Amino acid sequence: MQVGRAVSLACNSARLEVHSAEEAAHYLPARRRRAASSSAARPLPSPERVVAHPVHDVPSPLPLPPLPRPMAAPLPLPPPRLHSLSAISRAALLRPLVLLVSSAFSSSPRGLGSERSPPADPSDVSGRREVDPGDTVITRAHRELARPDWHRSASIASLTPAQAASVAVSHPVAARGLELLLYLSRERSHTYRPGTFAALARRLVESRRYDAAGRARIHLIKSCRSKEAMARTMSFLDMLSHSGLRMGLFAYSALLIHLSRLGMTGSVMDRF
Secondary structure (H helix, E strand, O other): OHHHHHHHHHHHHHHHHHHHHHHHHHHHHHHHHHHHHHHHHOOOOOOOOOOOOOOOOOOOOOOOOOOOOOOOOOOOOOOOOOOOOOHHHHHHHHHHHHHHHHHHOOOOOOOHHHOOOOOOOHHHOOOOOOOOOOOHHHHHHHHHHOOOOHHHOHHHHOOOHHHHHHHHHHOOOHHHHHHHHHHHHHHOOOOOOHHHHHHHHHHHHHOOOHHHHHHHHHHHHHOOOOHHHHHHHHHHHHHHHHHOOOOOHHHHHHHHHHHHHOOOHHHHHHHO
């Protein structure tokens, strides 16, 4: 009995499915016709009302930058070419040296030429000796004194006191002439007249070489062998004091000692 009931239910459900399928087939064309008629009856939008919506494009990925190329090392510069100096360039390079040498021997206060030979002093204290320009001994001695090792020169060592005095007084540099006299008096036991040291002291004062002038003054005092020479020397020392070479303690001591040796006590009392 139950089997018969299940069979009847299955037949009824099959009939319902067939009936629904037929209705769907009947009503589907009608729905399509109504949709087409409604779309035809609907008015089309005017061109003014049509709004174009912007299309948002998907941004494409940016291209990757190219990789930098490796920098090549800079090529070394070629060495500068050496050009031979022309005559004009040599003259331009040597001109400052020539000007420097000429200024050193000029008559300016700083130049060596400023050490001019002094005029003859009163009472013939610093009388100059005239030097013969053709004298080969004096000329050779001047050349030797220009060298830094003039102390080893055989021609300098062979000079007599008179020749050495002539070389010292006539030398362009008074300080070098004084060094020559002091060297020979120490090595060769030379003695010189007061006029030789007086001439050198006068030139050194004029060239403002006061240290060397002070040494020449001491040797001038010690070179006096008579009262007359000492009296003239004292007058010359007064003239040097007025020229700028003041008497110091050492100079006063040397003067007093030498005045006492010569027995000039009265001159000492009058002076001090």
